[in-house]
Amino acid sequence: MATLIEVPAGLAGVAVADTAIGDVRGEEGFYHYRGIDATDLARTRTLEQVWSLLLDGDVDSVDGQDGFANRLRADRRLPDGLPAVLAAVAAGGVGSDALTLLRTGVSATGSALALRPLWDGDEGSRRRDVVRVAALMPTVLAGLHRLGHGQEVVASRDDLGHVAHYLYVLRGEPAPAAHVDALSRYLISTVDHGFNASTFTARVVASTGADAAAAMVAGIAALSGPLHGGAPSRVVQMLDDIGSLDRADQWLAGTLDRGERLMGFGHAVYRGRDPRSELLRETVLGLVDSADERGRTLVELAVAVEEKALAALAERRPDRPLMTNVEFYAGVLMDVIGLPRELFSATFAVARSVGWSAHVLEQTRDRKIVRPAARYVGPQPASANAAS
Numbered sequence: 001m002a003t004l005i006e007v008p009a010g011l012a013g014v015a016v017a018d019t020a021i022g023d024v025r026g027e028e029g030f031y032h033y034r035g036i037d038a039t040d041l042a043r044t045r046t047l048e049q050v051w052s053l054l055l056d057g058d059v060d061s062v063d064g065q066d067g068f069a070n071r072l073r074a075d076r077r078l079p080d081g082l083p084a085v086l087a088a089v090a091a092g093g094v095g096s097d098a099l100t101l102l103r104t105g106v107s108a109t110g111s112a113l114a115l116r117p118l119w120d121g122d123e124g125s126r127r128r129d130v131v132r133v134a135a136l137m138p139t140v141l142a143g144l145h146r147l148g149h150g151q152e153v154v155a156s157r158d159d160l161g162h163v164a165h166y167l168y169v170l171r172g173e174p175a176p177a178a179h180v181d182a183l184s185r186y187l188i189s190t191v192d193h194g195f196n197a198s199t200f201t202a203r204v205v206a207s208t209g210a211d212a213a214a215a216m217v218a219g220i221a222a223l224s225g226p227l228h229g230g231a232p233s234r235v236v237q238m239l240d241d242i243g244s245l246d247r248a249d250q251w252l253a254g255t256l257d258r259g260e261r262l263m264g265f266g267h268a269v270y271r272g273r274d275p276r277s278e279l280l281r282e283t284v285l286g287l288v289d290s291a292d293e294r295g296r297t298l299v300e301l302a303v304a305v306e307e308k309a310l311a312a313l314a315e316r317r318p319d320r321p322l323m324t325n326v327e328f329y330a331g332v333l334m335d336v337i338g339l340p341r342e343l344f345s346a347t348f349a350v351a352r353s354v355g356w357s358a359h360v361l362e363q364t365r366d367r368k369i370v371r372p373a374a375r376y377v378g379p380q381p382a383s384a385n386a387a388s
């Protein structure tokens, strides 16, 4: 029997690839994209600039006629025939969650674009394919959502940035600048975060030479599990359940007494602060002035509940720092800008698709298929002959 290399459960701490795209330093409470602090990028750059940084290491020359931002405008228009397929997906998927519909819609997108296997392309065509699929994802998601609610698909507009365009094709009218800026910060701060399950999955599929849509569909599938992409809407549900600050102490204590977890707290990699939660807290507070009454009340409640939850967790778990994670204020942010809750996880997938596009492209430069082994623990064949 061949000697197998033993690795920890879940491949925790095992480096399975080299990447130059980004890194998470959990102990330091810091993460970066190609050497630049990701939260700084979220505060100061556009999604197009950060996408270009992930793909090419270029954050400054995306504008202009031949720039990346301009090419994205063409790439995000639904190809002929796709709206009819999306209408069928939306009609057939009533009751399915948005991420399931998006997964199916992205698969249909690959067919509509007649994508070839990444294996058969060169660097230029592979780059074009991964960007096209990821660029279409917000348009596909918005189209599916509208069709599922009996509305028409909104035609793309070329005069909007990528984040503003997502909100436009979702709502059918331009979004306020404050909403675009806040969502942009959220999306930029979550495009990439180390070798998480969905990024790894997308890279495994890319390593087989499959097409770009196949890799993205696999990423969405991995993200759909509750251990990966589902917490933001649960945070807002938790705040709804608490209802008002005078109920918070009792609600938090009761939840922890039952051995349940508080949504939006704790992290597998960060042992101290999650830098994304600080960025999003600041962003949500910046939205208060332009928010409606409901939004202001939600932000006030969230800030106060965060403080109480941190105190309750510190009291019960002095051995283990359990701090606010990205999902706590992500849920509040998306709710305050009026994104439907059913789209929270799918909007996270829209952000991650930007990171996946860079990872898939990076993976295809290595022509080695990812093909680990498993230790067989079932019954052995009765004899060597029986085995052959």
Ligand code: ACO
Pocket (backbone or CB within 6 Å): 227, 228, 231, 260, 261, 262, 263, 264, 265, 266, 267, 268, 269, 317, 320, 322, 325, 326, 327
């Ligand atoms: N509330 C209460 N207790 C918690 C919480 C929490 N939010 N998080 C961890 N704990 C407790 C666990 O019950 C466990 O207790 P035990 O040692 O008695 O079994 C201990 O802290 C360690 O928990 P682990 O599961 O080992 O923590 P890990 O670091 O692996 O998990 C995770 C991280 C999954 C995020 C966890 O903190 C959690 O479930 N949080 C709530 C859900 C959530 O917010 N998810 C979004 C995460 S951010 C992201 O994925 C993008």
